[in-house]
Amino acid sequence: MKSTHPPLSASQHSLVPESQLVPGEPSQANPSRLKPGAQLTMMRYLQDLPDAEVPHTEPVPPRFHTGRLPNSKAGDGKPRLLLMGQRRSGKSSISSVVFHKLPPSETLYLETTTRIKKESMHSFMDFQVWDFPGHLDYFDPAFDVDNIFEEIGALIWVIDAQDEYLEAIMRLNTTILNLQHSYPNINVEVFVHKVDGLSEDYKGDTFRDIIQRVQDELSDNGYENAPVSFYQTSIYDHSIFEAFSKVIQKLIPQLPTLEALLNSLCSTCHIEKAYLFDIMSKIYIATDTSPTDIGSYEICSDYIDVVIDVSEIYGWPRSEQNGDDENLTETGNNDAESLITMERKGNNYLYLREINKYLALICLMGDDSPAEKKAVIDYNVGVFQAALKQVFPRAERDAADAPAA
Numbered sequence: 041m042k043s044t045h046p047p048l049s050a051s052q053h054s055l056v057p058e059s060q061l062v063p064g065e066p067s068q069a070n071p072s073r074l075k076p077g078a079q080l081t082m083m084r085y086l087q088d089l090p091d092a093e094v095p096h097t098e099p100v101p102p103r104f105h106t107g108r109l110p111n112s113k114a115g116d117g118k119p120r121l122l123l124m125g126q127r128r129s130g131k132s133s134i135s136s137v138v139f140h141k142l143p144p145s146e147t148l149y150l151e152t153t154t155r156i157k158k159e160s161m162h163s164f165m166d167f168q169v170w171d172f173p174g175h176l177d178y179f180d181p182a183f184d185v186d187n188i189f190e191e192i193g194a195l196i197w198v199i200d201a202q203d204e205y206l207e208a209i210m211r212l213n214t215t216i217l218n219l220q221h222s223y224p225n226i227n228v229e230v231f232v233h234k235v236d237g238l239s240e241d242y243k244g245d246t247f248r249d250i251i252q253r254v255q256d257e258l259s260d261n262g263y264e265n266a267p268v269s270f271y272q273t274s275i276y277d278h279s280i281f282e283a284f285s286k287v288i289q290k291l292i293p294q295l296p297t298l299e300a301l302l303n304s305l306c307s308t309c310h311i312e313k314a315y316l317f318d319i320m321s322k323i324y325i326a327t328d329t330s331p332t333d334i335g336s337y338e339i340c341s342d343y344i345d346v347v348i349d350v351s352e353i354y355g356w357p358r359s360e361q362n363g364d365d366e367n368l369t370e371t372g373n374n375d376a377e378s379l380i381t382m383e384r385k386g387n388n389y390l391y392l393r394e395i396n397k398y399l400a401l402i403c404l405m406g407d408d409s410p411a412e413k414k415a416v417i418d419y420n421v422g423v424f425q426a427a428l429k430q431v432f433p434r435a436e437r438d439a440a441d442a443p444a445a
């Protein structure tokens with residue numbers, strides 16, 4: 041079938057770079073609404089300003105995604121996530137729900153953690169999750185602080201929003217200040233947790249109050265730019281997965297490349313939103329740069345569950361071959377089990393394609409994406425998959441080495 045759509049290319053950009061815009065001339069995409077006279081007066085006014093405010097040009101270090109692990113000495117690409125916070129704030133529940141698929145209601149029976157629980161996760165990248173008991177003071181001289189913080193990717197601090205949180209904030213502030221001193225690059229991710237039990241108004245107020253208290257303390261100590269982020273989370277909805285997705289994304293050096301590839305795929309195939317999911321945890325490791333809403337994430341995440349359930353019943357052992365180009369099938373997908381489904385859900389088409397053992401691509405398409413385009417989408421997703429192989433060669437190799445599922 042011949043198609044008029046060009047194949048996907050990572051270097052496709054249709055936007056005019058900002059540097060090519062002539063200053064003072066309205067761009068075609070955004071024509072000035074000022075009349076020529078008014079524009080002239082404004083130009084003169086700006087030129088005549090004796091002391092126009094000059095923006096601060098000192099290079100600001102990247103606060104969030106740095107393209108490398110914030111604190112990995114060994115550089116082995118195995119980040120460590122630390123879960124810390126007060127007792128009963130929900131740390132073990134989070135780890136069990138996200139990484140072990142424990143139904144949220146069963147976290148009621150989890151026992152309190154008494155010693156540091158270390159778990160290794162093997163997925164598209166290997167990482168460790170360390171669950172800390174709530175009562176420990178990690179900066180006590182009895183602890184080897186370097187051993188704990190030396191190679192971490194992110195510190196996730198869990199605050200129970202349904203409980204008194206002042207003490208939790210005090211401990212968080214002390215921890216951040218200590219870290220700023222010795223390990224300023226560690227991402228601190230604050231989960232304002234258990235928000236499911238709060239009314240909308242109270243939830244917003246609590247969230248703002250916590251942010252304000254932490255930021256005030258940091259700026260009082262001269263750390264305005266500390267890499268601290270805040271999320272509202274609950275294990276009873278998708279918010280915990282979405283928050284974890286954002287935490288993990290900051291640890292993926294290839295993120296900008298993945299986003300560029302997904303952007304190209306979306307514009308080439310008229311896809312509204314594309315997510316690259318880690319199948320095991322349902323964390324999305326990248327999405328295109330169009331605005332994300334929790335609704336589309338929820339649809340995609342539920343869809344993965346359905347596909348996994350169905351493939352457990354009707355799946356087949358994947359090929360052990362590491363598909364060379366000449367062996368590729370028409371869909372370009374010979375080396376991993378592939379599952380393609382188009383389904384109408386509301387006004388959307390959903391498209392899922394297993395990219396390798398660990399990753400699945402899910403695309404949301406609007407009403408204007410008729411099923412006839414599927415061949416083009418298949419082709420472009422095949423190209424995307426080939427590009428991904430170069431970005432994540434390790435994941436592909438492991439997928440091929442691993443015993444058939």
Ligand SMILES: Nc1nc2c(ncn2[C@@H]2O[C@H](COP(=O)(O)OP(=O)(O)OP(=O)(O)O)[C@@H](O)[C@H]2O)c(=O)[nH]1
Pocket residue numbers: 125126127128129130131132133134144146147148149150151152153154172173174175233234235236237273274275276
């Ligand atoms: N409502 C609500 N309850 C939660 C949530 N997450 C955890 N919980 C409950 O909080 C309680 C404590 O959870 P744990 O995971 O044991 O807390 P922890 O921080 O690991 O506690 P320690 O091991 O003592 O440090 C459990 O009863 C969970 O069911 C949440 O998102 N919403």
